[in-house]
Amino acid sequence: MSTSPPVALTIATSDPSGGAGIQADLKTFSALGAYGTAVLVALTAQNTRGVTGIHVIPSSFITEQIDTLFADVHVDAVKIGMLAESAVIHTVAEALRRHRPGTVVLDPVMVATSGDRLLEKDAVRDLREQLVPMADLLTPNLPEAAALLDEETARTRAEVERQAVGLCALGARRVLLKGGHAEDQDESADLYVDSDTMTWLRVPRVLTTNSHGTGCTLSSAVAALRPQRPDWESAVRDAKAYVTDALAAADTLAVGSGNGPVHH
Numbered sequence: 001m002s003t004s005p006p007v008a009l010t011i012a013t014s015d016p017s018g019g020a021g022i023q024a025d026l027k028t029f030s031a032l033g034a035y036g037t038a039v040l041v042a043l044t045a046q047n048t049r050g051v052t053g054i055h056v057i058p059s060s061f062i063t064e065q066i067d068t069l070f071a072d073v074h075v076d077a078v079k080i081g082m083l084a085e086s087a088v089i090h091t092v093a094e095a096l097r098r099h100r101p102g103t104v105v106l107d108p109v110m111v112a113t114s115g116d117r118l119l120e121k122d123a124v125r126d127l128r129e130q131l132v133p134m135a136d137l138l139t140p141n142l143p144e145a146a147a148l149l150d151e152e153t154a155r156t157r158a159e160v161e162r163q164a165v166g167l168c169a170l171g172a173r174r175v176l177l178k179g180g181h182a183e184d185q186d187e188s189a190d191l192y193v194d195s196d197t198m199t200w201l202r203v204p205r206v207l208t209t210n211s212h213g214t215g216c217t218l219s220s221a222v223a224a225l226r227p228q229r230p231d232w233e234s235a236v237r238d239a240k241a242y243v244t245d246a247l248a249a250a251d252t253l254a255v256g257s258g259n260g261p262v263h264h
């Protein structure tokens with residue numbers, strides 16, 4: 001008997017250390033019952049201590065990967081991750097305008113926990129103009145939200161709420177503004193906002209330095225779960241629970257000597 005799980009596509013970059021990027025996305029899709037497909041836009045040379053190089057795939061070949069996949073496979077949800085530079089943003093936006101996938105989760109990846117830049121600074125504008133308006137859900141952390149709005153990083157809950165609304169005004173249908181970079185040591189509070197709801201999602205903070213791949217895992221978990229849940233908010237809640245469990249288990253994994261991966 002054949003089965004037909006939802007098909008999730010990640011358009012993102014390789015992390016050879018396996019904790020983040022395409023590798024984290026495919027593990028997450030599998031763990032959450034989606035069939036995973038992947039279009040690579042760039043490769044990193046990377047371990048748990050940092051990124052030593054980025055190699056971008058030529059635009060024409062990114063387009064060919066997307067077109068060839070969509071010509072044959074019905075994609076239920078797309079997650080967009082690290083895009084590296086403006087040319088890639090334009091290429092992905094152009095392809096998605098033609099293929100119009102039903103569900104797009106955009107993780108506006110800019111800087112790694114290690115401090116390495118994963119998106120050229122002058123590409124933030126292209127992300128804001130080309131891809132944010134296509135996002136059914138935008139999942140920035142606090143510094144990414146501030147960069148997209150060209151403002152200072154939010155420090156209070158009121159500022160987070162104002163910035164999340166500001167990101168919706170840029171064209172994102174919904175925003176999950178992740179509070180993992182906030183100074184609160186007791187809880188991790190993310191804000192979910194759509195056209196008629198504003199909900200704080202709070203969980204006790206998991207204290208670990210092994211958090212590599214947290215953001216990639218969250219956005220791909222929402223993409224995997226949305227086709228399997230009745231609404232966005234329940235997909236977001238269950239995705240956050242999955243990431244919290246992966247963080248809680250992270251210290252049972254010993255991979256590398258730096259910021260180790262979360263445990264799927």
Ligand code: PLP
Pocket residue numbers: 012013014015020021022044046081082109111112113114118211212213214215216259
């Ligand atoms: N490498 C790749 C390919 C990524 O996509 C990302 C995040 O999106 C990272 C590295 C950084 O991961 P982290 O900041 O969780 O260490």
